[in-house]
Amino acid sequence: MASPRSILLSSLLLASSATAQDFGSSGRSEEAFSYIQPENTTILTQYGSSPAVYPSPNITSDGTWASALVKAKDFLSLLTLEEKAYMVTGAPGPCVGNIYPIPRLNFSGLCLQDGPLSIRVADYASVFEAGVTAASSWDRKLLYERAYAMGEEFKGKGAQVALAPVAGPLGRSAYGGRNWEGFAADPYLTGVAMEESIKGFQDAGVQATAKHYIANEQETMRNPEYNDNATLTDVLYEAVSANLDDRTMHELYLWPFANAVRANVASVMCSYQRLNGSYACQNSKALNGLLKEELGFQGYVMSDWGGTHSGVAAIEAGLDMDMPGGIGMYGLYPEAGSFFGGNVTTAVNNGTLDVSRLDDMILRIMTPYYALNQDVDFPSVDESGADLNTFSPRSTWLRDWNFTGEYGRDVRGDHGSIIRRHAAEATILLKNVNNALPLKAPKIIAVFGNDAGDDTQGFLNQVDFEYGTLSAGGGSGTGRLTYLSTPLNAINNRASQDGALVQYWLNNTLIESSEMPALWNPKTPEVCLVFLKTWAEEGADREHLSTDWNGDDVVESVASYCNNTVVITHSSGINTLPWADHENVTAIVAAHYPGQESGNSIVEVLYGDVNPSGRLPYTIAFNGTDYNAPPTTGINSTGVEDWQTWFDEKLEIDYRYFDANNISVRYEFGFGLSYTTFAISDIQAEALVDDITATPEAQATVPGGNPALWESIYNVTVSLNNTGDVCGATVPQLYVTFPDSAPAGTPPYQLRGFEKVTLEAGECQTVSFELMRRDISYWDIISQEWVIPQGDFTISVGHSSRDFEQVTTITPIAA
Numbered sequence: 001m002a003s004p005r006s007i008l009l010s011s012l013l014l015a016s017s018a019t020a021q022d023f024g025s026s027g028r029s030e031e032a033f034s035y036i037q038p039e040n041t042t043i044l045t046q047y048g049s050s051p052a053v054y055p056s057p058n059i060t061s062d063g064t065w066a067s068a069l070v071k072a073k074d075f076l077s078l079l080t081l082e083e084k085a086y087m088v089t090g091a092p093g094p095c096v097g098n099i100y101p102i103p104r105l106n107f108s109g110l111c112l113q114d115g116p117l118s119i120r121v122a123d124y125a126s127v128f129e130a131g132v133t134a135a136s137s138w139d140r141k142l143l144y145e146r147a148y149a150m151g152e153e154f155k156g157k158g159a160q161v162a163l164a165p166v167a168g169p170l171g172r173s174a175y176g177g178r179n180w181e182g183f184a185a186d187p188y189l190t191g192v193a194m195e196e197s198i199k200g201f202q203d204a205g206v207q208a209t210a211k212h213y214i215a216n217e218q219e220t221m222r223n224p225e226y227n228d229n230a231t232l233t234d235v236l237y238e239a240v241s242a243n244l245d246d247r248t249m250h251e252l253y254l255w256p257f258a259n260a261v262r263a264n265v266a267s268v269m270c271s272y273q274r275l276n277g278s279y280a281c282q283n284s285k286a287l288n289g290l291l292k293e294e295l296g297f298q299g300y301v302m303s304d305w306g307g308t309h310s311g312v313a314a315i316e317a318g319l320d321m322d323m324p325g326g327i328g329m330y331g332l333y334p335e336a337g338s339f340f341g342g343n344v345t346t347a348v349n350n351g352t353l354d355v356s357r358l359d360d361m362i363l364r365i366m367t368p369y370y371a372l373n374q375d376v377d378f379p380s381v382d383e384s385g386a387d388l389n390t391f392s393p394r395s396t397w398l399r400d401w402n403f404t405g406e407y408g409r410d411v412r413g414d415h416g417s418i419i420r421r422h423a424a425e426a427t428i429l430l431k432n433v434n435n436a437l438p439l440k441a442p443k444i445i446a447v448f449g450n451d452a453g454d455d456t457q458g459f460l461n462q463v464d465f466e467y468g469t470l471s472a473g474g475g476s477g478t479g480r481l482t483y484l485s486t487p488l489n490a491i492n493n494r495a496s497q498d499g500a501l502v503q504y505w506l507n508n509t510l511i512e513s514s515e516m517p518a519l520w521n522p523k524t525p526e527v528c529l530v531f532l533k534t535w536a537e538e539g540a541d542r543e544h545l546s547t548d549w550n551g552d553d554v555v556e557s558v559a560s561y562c563n564n565t566v567v568i569t570h571s572s573g574i575n576t577l578p579w580a581d582h583e584n585v586t587a588i589v590a591a592h593y594p595g596q597e598s599g600n601s602i603v604e605v606l607y608g609d610v611n612p613s614g615r616l617p618y619t620i621a622f623n624g625t626d627y628n629a630p631p632t633t634g635i636n637s638t639g640v641e642d643w644q645t646w647f648d649e650k651l652e653i654d655y656r657y658f659d660a661n662n663i664s665v666r667y668e669f670g671f672g673l674s675y676t677t678f679a680i681s682d683i684q685a686e687a688l689v690d691d692i693t694a695t696p697e698a699q700a701t702v703p704g705g706n707p708a709l710w711e712s713i714y715n716v717t718v719s720l721n722n723t724g725d726v727c728g729a730t731v732p733q734l735y736v737t738f739p740d741s742a743p744a745g746t747p748p749y750q751l752r753g754f755e756k757v758t759l760e761a762g763e764c765q766t767v768s769f770e771l772m773r774r775d776i777s778y779w780d781i782i783s784q785e786w787v788i789p790q791g792d793f794t795i796s797v798g799h800s801s802r803d804f805e806q807v808t809t810i811t812p813i814a815a
């Protein structure tokens with residue numbers, strides 16, 4: 001039986017033939033990632049293998065980071081080989097991930113902390129709205145502001161590196177357990193959200209980490225299974241392999257990471273699962289080829305926790321930092337050694353690893369550090385975090401940490417008010433009949449559902465709990481609440497201003513039972529507010545798309561006797577809402593995971609202080625079975641490599657699938673109502689450059705890839721008018737339909753522009769959408785280039801992916 005150490009040694013022995021680890025199960029290197037035959041004619045349908053791309057490209061510095069690179073080189077020149085090895089290897093310490101300090105060089109080390117909605121392992125920190133919530137705002141400024149505020153908190157706590165934001169999962173499957181940590185089931189919206197978030201974090205002085213790279217679309221079997229999980233010996237099954245073709249890779253999953261690299265993201269975290277047969281953290285095509293070469297990424301690739309499965313093989317494939325450094329998921333076995341650490345020193349000494357590769361890893365790590373001035377007056381790690389850290393409790397530390405600064409710093413500032421505003425602005429109104437909302441100072445209010453009240457099992461958000469409102473999901477993407485505004489508290493506070501009577505029933509089992517009507521007293525409520533919730537967490541995919549705790553039965557029960565039933569969901573994402581057409585269900589509101597100000601935010605929307613302007617970042621179908629691309633949840637065979645998930649749907653995820661197959665849906669991608677109405681008119685499209693070519697001019701790669709891809713080549717304008725009686729914000733959306741000459745499988749409509757606009761009643765404004773070259777190109781697997789197809793494109797602008805008001809055509813390349 002192979003021990004972890006022998007696995008490690010054999011991986012190091014592979015050093016001279018490091019690529020052998022990289023070819024996936026087939027072991028073939030000759031098949032291009034693009035799955036084409038040499039004649040460049042027939043596209044193979046077979047995937048599951050990945051070509052070798054070596055050597056790992058060096059940092060080049062595009063100018064933005066040029067002076068920082070000089071400092072990083074100076075720093076590098078002072079390091080011993082052993083110090084170099086530990087610069088690329090995580091170690092037990094106060095944070096979720098730690099790089100050892102080097103006091104003789106005044107380097108305080110690196111503190112890496114989760115996560116996407118809060119600095120998680122910390123006291124006195126804010127819990128922000130989740131990624132899916134922020135994305136529902138479709139508001140660039142909000143996304144930036146959120147990340148900037150989070151960045152201030154990470155910095156205040158002494159964390160140089162935030163393990164956020166998330167573009168993988170993208171949301172291939174409605175059932176994905178971590179979709180809520182990321183943004184939207186659409187690469188364009190997610191790409192914008194990534195860019196704004198990264199700028200926000202990094203402007204606040206904290207390194208952002210774009211994760212999880214790449215095709216990390218399911219939780220089930222994301223890691224290998226061992227016969228003996230305690231010692232990680234004897235692999236029973238390798239982790240699931242996400243198998244996808246080159247076009248799908250570029251047009252869906254890589255797309256938002258390109259935005260991330262363009263925003264100069266400091267770090268990219270490679271994901272747990274395998275990719276086309278080889279582990280994502282040692283897939284040279286993904287790391288060396290796509291990320292560092294094609295996208296020109298200048299920062300460092302860090303592994304997800306325990307996502308490293310080899311030493312030199314992974315290093316040669318492009319991995320720059322092993323986290324948390326020990327072997328096994330969560331690095332739980334530091335005593336078993338590390339794939340990196342001392343083995344890196346050995347590999348350099350015995351000639352299997354060229355020190356120049358190690359040097360590049362360090363330059364990639366230290367350049368963003370200097371670029372963000374983290375060498376100057378960066379706060380020290382707050383020791384209170386060390387006391388909360390269960391990843392590497394003090395008993396596991398191999399060195400002492402020098403803490404300075406206040407213990408238990410309060411870094412929340414005025415962020416509560418930002419979170420409150422954000423969650424309100426991101427709330428999606430899905431149904432509103434009979435003027436049910438906004439509420440008009442009702443005098444008798446009934447509140448129902450176990451999501452309405454106080455959390456009764458503490459504030460750690462780590463397990464699903466029956467009683468209490470859901471403000472965040474579980475796992476490394478959660479946050480530790482310092483307080484929580486619940487819907488019931490906020491409704492009570494607000495209703496007391498109107499002298500209203502509020503009654504509430506929080507026990508779902510009771511509500512759905514036949515005893516319930518007997519509880520009415522003394523009169524029928526003017527409005528029944530039903531709060532439902534849906535839990536999701538890291539490590540598990542969702543089992544269904546209903547709300548939890550019999551939420552559907554709760555609604556049916558309340559709606560059977562209350563003719564003004566307003567349903568509010570606090571969910572990770574998609575719920576199928578089977579009662580949506582019930583005549584007594586007068587309004588439906590999707591608030592997702594709103595963070596610590598949940599109750600205050602929802603009350604502002606319900607009472608009309610905030611006019612809802614959220615839009616769905618995914619599609620709500622009629623049935624769970626209407627969705628394609630489920631996670632692979634089981635296999636019928638026992639081969640070690642047999643966990644595979646085939647992205648056969650290619651580009652058809654979420655609305656792209658429903659549109660391509662003419663499937664009716666309940667609420668389409670981009671949908672959301674307002675307390676006012678908007679009209680769009682007068683579409684105009686104008687080319688911004690003369691003589692548009694089908695392929696981009698070959699320019700030197702900068703972060704984000706060929707700059708020509710990001711050049712605006714069309715400007716589309718519309719007039720937007722608030723035709724209702726109250727001020728409100730809306731999100732005009734632009735979708736592109738490619739000409740017939742585009743390759744088969746091109747989705748009928750693809751989001752390529754949106755803008756959040758606030759207008760007073762009666763106000764009118766011109767809204768512009770700039771189309772970049774990438775926006776109207778497809779990825780041509782034969783030429784390995786983005787290509788604008790010949791013929792007419794249809795440009796549709798409307799209120800959602802299925803509600804267009806204005807349509808025009810552009811013809812960049814005549815047929």
Ligand code: NOJ
Binds near residue numbers: 114115305
């Ligand atoms: C595993 C998760 O996948 C990742 O998102 C997180 O940052 C690390 N654990 C550290 O907690």
